[in-house]
Amino acid sequence: DVKVTQSSRYLVKRTGEKVFLECVQDMDHENMFWYRQDPGLGLRLIYFSYDVKMKEKGDIPEGYSVSREKKERFSLILESASTNQTSMYLCASTGGWRSYEQYFGPGTRLTVT
Amino acid sequence: AQSVTQLDSQVPVFEEAPVELRCNYSSSVSVYLFWYVQYPNQGLQLLLKYLSGSTLVKGINGFEAEFNKSQTSFHLRKPSVHISDTAEYFCAVSEPEYQLIWGAGTKLIIKP
Incomplete structure (x- = not known):
C-alpha cells in the first residue's frame, strides 16, 4: 500500500509565523503535490514537484513556497502566515509522468490566529 | 480551459435508497x-477512474459511473447506500499529461 504521511493533523499558528508542513511518501513516486481544500472550492493546487529540487507553481502559489531535497519528502512553507491561509492542506503523490491516480495523505488542518 | 462542475453541494438520501452524484466537465479534447x-x-x-474503453466503470464499495461524451458528464451512482457511505465525493478531470x-x-x- 502506498503511504503518504503528513507531519501534523492539526496545527495552530500565529499571524506572521513561519510554518512548515511536511509530507513523506514511501512508494518512490516522482510527483508530489500540495493542495489546499476549502469548503465549496474543492481542491486547489498550490505547488507540485516532478523530481528532486524541481518545482512548479500551481493555481494559487502566492504566499507559499516549497522544498524537495529528497525524493520522498515535499515540504510546504508559509513564510509569514496570515489568517486567510487557515485551511486544510493535503499532500499527494503519484508515480510516472502522467500524473493521474494521486495518493493522498490525511491532511493538516492549519489555523492561523 | 477545463472546468469541472459538481451540480449539488449536498445530497441527502435515505439509507438503502439509490443515489446519483452529478459531474459535468468542459474540455475540447479527450x-x-x-x-x-x-x-x-x-x-x-x-473511488474509480475512466481512462478508455467501456463507458461504464465500476469502483470500490459498489459505486459505478458512466462516461457520457456527448453530454460531457461522468455521474456517480450506487443502487443502495449505507451509512458508511457518508463522505464528500470529488469529481476530477485530466487531459492527458x-x-x-x-x-x-x-x-x-x-x-x-
Whole structure:
C-alpha cells in the first residue's frame, strides 16, 4: 500500500509565523503535490514537484513556497502566515509522468490566529 | 480551459435508497475522469477512474459511473447506500499529461 504521511493533523499558528508542513511518501513516486481544500472550492493546487529540487507553481502559489531535497519528502512553507491561509492542506503523490491516480495523505488542518 | 462542475453541494438520501452524484466537465479534447472519496477526517482516496474503453466503470464499495461524451458528464451512482457511505465525493478531470482539475465536491448525507 502506498503511504503518504503528513507531519501534523492539526496545527495552530500565529499571524506572521513561519510554518512548515511536511509530507513523506514511501512508494518512490516522482510527483508530489500540495493542495489546499476549502469548503465549496474543492481542491486547489498550490505547488507540485516532478523530481528532486524541481518545482512548479500551481493555481494559487502566492504566499507559499516549497522544498524537495529528497525524493520522498515535499515540504510546504508559509513564510509569514496570515489568517486567510487557515485551511486544510493535503499532500499527494503519484508515480510516472502522467500524473493521474494521486495518493493522498490525511491532511493538516492549519489555523492561523 | 477545463472546468469541472459538481451540480449539488449536498445530497441527502435515505439509507438503502439509490443515489446519483452529478459531474459535468468542459474540455475540447479527450479526457480522463476520476471520482475520489473523502471520509470524515481523512485524505482522499480513489473511488474509480475512466481512462478508455467501456463507458461504464465500476469502483470500490459498489459505486459505478458512466462516461457520457456527448453530454460531457461522468455521474456517480450506487443502487443502495449505507451509512458508511457518508463522505464528500470529488469529481476530477485530466487531459492527458496535465494535472487534475477538481470539482467543488458533493457531500453525501445518509439519513437513517
